Amino acid sequence: MVSIEDYKGNVEFQWCPGCSNFSILNAIKMAFVELEKMPHELCLVSGIGQAAKLPHYLRCNFFNGLHGRAIPAALGIHVANPLLTTIVVTGEGDCYGEGGNHFIHALRRNPDITAVVHNNEFYALTKGQASPTTRIGERRTLQIQGVEIAPLNMPAIAIAHNCPFVARGFAGDSMQLKSLLVEAIKNPGLSYVEVIQPCITWGTHPLSWYKERVYKLGGDYDPTNRQAALEKVLDTDDKIPTGILFRGSPRKTFAERFRKEITNRPLAELEPVSKEKISEFISRLRMSSTLQ
Amino acid sequence: MVSIEDYKGNVEFQWCPGCSNFSILNAIKMAFVELEKMPHELCLVSGIGQAAKLPHYLRCNFFNGLHGRAIPAALGIHVANPLLTTIVVTGEGDCYGEGGNHFIHALRRNPDITAVVHNNEFYALTKGQASPTTRIGERRTLQIQGVEIAPLNMPAIAIAHNCPFVARGFAGDSMQLKSLLVEAIKNPGLSYVEVIQPCITWGTHPLSWYKERVYKLGGDYDPTNRQAALEKVLDTDDKIPTGILFRGSPRKTFAERFRKEITNRPLAELEPVSKEKISEFISRLRMSSTLQ
Amino acid sequence: MEDINIVIAGSAGEGVQTVGDVLVETIAVHGYSVFAWQEFESRIRGGQNSYSIRISDKPVNAPRMKADILLALNEGACNKYEPLIKQDGILIAQKKTRERMIAIAFSEIAQRELGNRIYINTMVIGALVAAVGMELEVLNHVLTRKFAKKGDKVVSDNLVAAGKGYTLAREGCRGICPWLLPKLDTHYTPIAGKEALSTAAALAGCRFMAAYPMSPSTDIITILSQNEKELGVFTEQAEDEIAAVNMAIGASFAGARAMTATSGGGFALMVEAISLAGMTETPLVIILAQRPGPATGLPTRTAQGDLLFAINAGHGEFPKLVLAPADADDIFKKIMRAFNLADKYQIPVIVLTDQFLLDSIFSVQDINLSQLGPTYYLTDPFKIQDYKRYLVTDNGVSPRLYPGQATHLVTADSDEHDSHGHITEDLSGTVIRMVEKRLAKYRALKGEINPPEEADIEGADKILVGWGSSRNAILEGIELLREDDIRVGMIHFTELWPLPEYRFPESKQYWIVENNTTAQLGRLLRSEYGITIAGVINRYDGLPLTAGYIRRNFNG
Amino acid sequence: MEDINIVIAGSAGEGVQTVGDVLVETIAVHGYSVFAWQEFESRIRGGQNSYSIRISDKPVNAPRMKADILLALNEGACNKYEPLIKQDGILIAQKKTRERMIAIAFSEIAQRELGNRIYINTMVIGALVAAVGMELEVLNHVLTRKFAKKGDKVVSDNLVAAGKGYTLAREGCRGICPWLLPKLDTHYTPIAGKEALSTAAALAGCRFMAAYPMSPSTDIITILSQNEKELGVFTEQAEDEIAAVNMAIGASFAGARAMTATSGGGFALMVEAISLAGMTETPLVIILAQRPGPATGLPTRTAQGDLLFAINAGHGEFPKLVLAPADADDIFKKIMRAFNLADKYQIPVIVLTDQFLLDSIFSVQDINLSQLGPTYYLTDPFKIQDYKRYLVTDNGVSPRLYPGQATHLVTADSDEHDSHGHITEDLSGTVIRMVEKRLAKYRALKGEINPPEEADIEGADKILVGWGSSRNAILEGIELLREDDIRVGMIHFTELWPLPEYRFPESKQYWIVENNTTAQLGRLLRSEYGITIAGVINRYDGLPLTAGYIRRNFNG
């Protein structure tokens, strides 16, 4: 049995006191407890940003890499050790800005990992510039005239690419978020959880603003209906739906064939290729000559 | 009056004889003639790939930059000289692979440029590897077991982001393509024209395969209906619709405010800031102290 | 006068920056020269940061660690920074903890007497003004100007708070504060490195800047963006650094002087495009604001760790220029050179600076703009018949037009190309000519480079050799060493690539002084001038070089 | 015997590659050593390319330009390459155009007598076999094996075609073909650089490769991917180079030996991640396959233009290893060292190679694998109590585990971190210790580096100094110069960073030989060894250095 205490780290927090990232951290720990994942069975992967500091604040394996590059690092980790539960923790700047290309291509690959994107609608760590999700008209440090370009809608992109699990949580509701994370981690294939994460330092809206807008999708909402899901996330009214936005139809996961044909164990455990095999391979090499 | 002869270049083609890129080149020239654009009023911007070589083969200003980076270079050109008609010519590897991030962020910016994406469903210049649009199961040089990851659907992403003009042409129909290009260039804001471009060297399908699948959207198709457009491009049946797929609702174009408030002429023509103004600026600088 | 060094310390979010900025302004209005530098953690709230202010009646413009006065906004700050207090220095803090100090219960008083803790900062400023013996009136003037927009009530409340702090500190000062700073008639302009840089860029004719936020470079584009109307520079926050630099290259190709700015990690992402600028012969200015690496490293700290990386950045071979300004004043000169030489030689120019130089405030008696300004090198299209963008010329520089400037067609190609800009595979002809044409620019460029600055060379047989932002610290270090009866000179590089023709004076010992671990300048100088390095003074804890550090670490 | 050089020339798509490959195999089966190199344009059809094959009874393994036999598949090829034909060499082509030639109307005959032009290539091979005096039977054997899968009809048709070409050429040979190559008992294995590289990686325990296609590196991942079953390496084509290198770093962190490969432009994009590997101390092997830059340059040509870029790649300061194999045999050794040393020191290793080395086919008498193989350095988790991933040790190397290997937690952080891998801002303590720990690895690493290879040093007062893939050409160049009565020696570097402790022999003159414009090795050696450079032989037209080129350009 795992308890929440097993995840307690002893690193001083660099987040502002009262930051909603703490609730997300809490939800993540609770999800791990519910799933009975031990710290060493997990690998948290992040980039750079406030969100991306999260792995430091709980006990787990982690790879806190470059800004924007959590996804490819996670893919490598996931392939090299499929026994780990690999979870990307990132901010919307990290994941949709610098790292946007990797995310859209991860949608193509469908790796069995979970991506948790803290969306506070700007770059918090670098002091409040607009991010790919900042709304038009919002004034930010680098956009004092108001943001002039439209936000990116990554959930829509994910749904259009049949991502098997697309959800949205709210940092103000850890219990719901925990449940979403549990579902996400259980889901085979890429699970994408965007979390509305109000920032109390650079944010322009009080918490009440969020509370007024965030609502839970009801039982009548069918997340397997792609068209409905798309309409939901493309809606431009002021409301912010949370819950499971979409469940794509099941498909092959990344490296599945390799796992079946070569190994489904950590690659580090594979036997070295023998010298005999290599010699033999070399002697046959030129016969096939030109690359296929 | 401009005639097609005005565009005739004198550079030896590096394309394979019979390549469908020739038809696209032809359609582009015809569109310019129809729009009465003179060679020096145009700037073609490309990356690297077979498609990206196109600007060399007609008379025009051009910037043939790095693989994947045509879009940002075009944005800089477009802002610096708004009097030019700026057109990006790129392959799907260039634009959706290496350059994927720039394209999705261009959708946010909505610059008044046209992007023509030659989609042959693989990397032709580098000898036939899979590209972001290769279909699952296709065998490519680097994927001899068959491609295992899903194609990217950039038209769907563009429609979801309310791109003002999304069209698809077919290299096998230069007249239709020419009309689409004329519309695209006329449209204010980002115009995105994907062109189905069969490659006779690395392609796995004969031309007839394309001819069987490609069809023109009829008069009953309403390109202003986002939902219908999305369903159309997300359809997984074997057919390939061509024509205007989507017309997004009008919105501000990139740098519009700057053009209104500062200048709508080439930036090179702006008067230098006077030393007096700079001196005065410096003397006031510290008074506002901390950055806003 | 002997200069006074004040260190203001507190957590992020407590107002260290505001206190410092207002104090800097007050000192300037008082007629003194002020130098300020900051060090802070990579977090938005909490931690412990400091803002050091050095006051003098002549420009000092170099950091000093030891504090005459430490103002600690909280207990943690007090613990962390107390070791900085000089023997005869004092502490100002809320609680009495040591002999030589002024204890003022700022927060209690602000709350009780002024009704709000937000007045703490203004009280603190008042107290500091009192402690160094400046005039309250001057502070009042500065505060009035600062809060004017917020209405009379805010102004008067702040004046009351300042007065409160001033009065309380006056009392506490007795016997422990020897300082007195009467108002002077001299006038210095305090200007931060980043302010100098963005202003200089506008003056140099920069019209386009695209960048992606990255400390310590972000404020450069922020200043330009926030002052778009006055400075007329189009700014765009890109989706990543690769987009930023390619946008800038595109804009430059289309005729706009363009720049980008970033730090090491972002610069690494731009390297491919630097090579593109080299190949397409497109002018480009890149600001590389260094911080300690590798990788994310220490995002808010300072370093000089990217010298050789910058010089060798880019695949293939092409001419580039690398400059490294010494201080705010020099930033004006170097930025001007950067844009003008980028334009003249159609090359990428890298300006190496760092967190220390950008965030520090320097005092300049008189920023002399008269010698500065853009010189443009675009060709006159009407004097050309058959236009060849890449015409082979003796000095390698071809006539440049921008597309749309006239009916001539302007081209650029990242492949090897012919004089019209079209792809070529003519190896033994066109290719060799083009490679040599681009390389030819190096020779001409080399002739433009200024020799390093020499100071106190005569009579010194040991020479400190440094580059970039450490100049003023080294100069002061030389003075300190002289107090120890050690005579050393300085040779300082602010133009680093290509290196100029220069003869190092003979029979001297050379000591390399750098804010890095591997003495990169030393490697460079050995390779280019064949000099022998006697020793190295290097600092790599994320803090800037200071005169004191140099003195302590010089063992020659 | 004197070696024979055959140049097969034609347009892309005409079968130059097939003809060359089959001929190479036939020569090998004949018992001769064969060296082949190719040069081709960046296009899929058209242009003019060549495939040069050098036959000898002892390994030569270096390119020679002058042709004994030029086989031109079309008229353009004939025009372009005819100047290569030696005085006493011959041309084989379709139409009679000169004295010393064999004219065979391949296409006409293929069409008329064999019913299909697709037999041209096999006829051509037959003709070449005849021209050099090899046995048709051996060719028949090779063709049978090659076409076996396609069925008997295809085999027999091709044998007929080969026989046709053979017979016609036999006739034409009279009086002009002095060559005779009886079957020998010796056995050489022809192996291309890229084949050696990918095979060696598998042998070295590489388990993961991610890459983005870029000439001339693409074939490396292609070979591994096409032979996944046998070699057991997971391969992934990434969306871009940044993804590729970060995937490899992730995989390596998770315990798999991992690599990526690219060319200059893609390498530029990977530079930030190299710094990441340095900071997180993650083993990583990066193949940098050079081609002429800057920017896109000449995508299918060769160069050694990225030496200093590679050595200085990455922001901040961290240890890395740079190797540059000399030929296919050396690739085996260097790739083994690359993986083993990356693992031992937990550092990024860059292997510099180039289009010439990767695409050339070398003959190795006996690839000796017995000395080669992986040595692993992962720690035994069960011997550790309190695990600290970044434990400070004397040589800077900390115990490495992979996540999930045991219950110990394994971490990595791109920020400056403490021994547990957590972000730190403890500047004067942890930061300095960590910087020094990483740098300490350099010292140990330096001790591993092999000195450069010396040849003919004694008695030579002029020494050619080169690096990487030019070794064999330089060695042969020395022989040619001796024919001119010039005695020169060679010092050749294949391990380039860190440079080893090495004393250059005294009172010699050093000539730098490089496939680039700015003599980068010279700059490096001046900086590290303080040697003086007497002269430079450099080639920068996109073609490889050859002995002949060196002889012609040596003016010492």
Ligand SMILES: Cc1ncc(C[n+]2csc(CCOP(=O)(O)OP(=O)(O)O)c2C)c(N)n1
């Ligand atoms: C290559 C690179 N570019 C820029 C940065 C600077 N940087 C660090 S975090 C960040 C933005 C983070 O935004 P987001 O992911 O939304 O995280 P938040 O701080 O808002 O949680 C940026 C631009 C960097 N570290 N590396």
Ligand SMILES: Cc1ncc(C[n+]2csc(CCOP(=O)(O)OP(=O)(O)O)c2C)c(N)n1
């Ligand atoms: C940074 C970089 N990476 C890789 C390459 C190699 N490269 C050149 S073209 C190309 C693919 C082009 O594919 P696409 O855009 O689909 O064009 P096509 O040739 O199919 O028309 C690649 C990978 C490059 N030139 N630069």
Ligand code: SF4
């Ligand atoms: S700046 Fe905002 S997101 Fe960052 S720690 Fe503070 S409250 Fe949280």
Ligand code: SF4
């Ligand atoms: S390879 Fe294909 S796309 Fe490229 S030029 Fe040839 S036919 Fe056209």
Ligand SMILES: [Mg+2]
């Ligand atoms: Mg954010």
Ligand SMILES: [Mg+2]
């Ligand atoms: Mg393509």
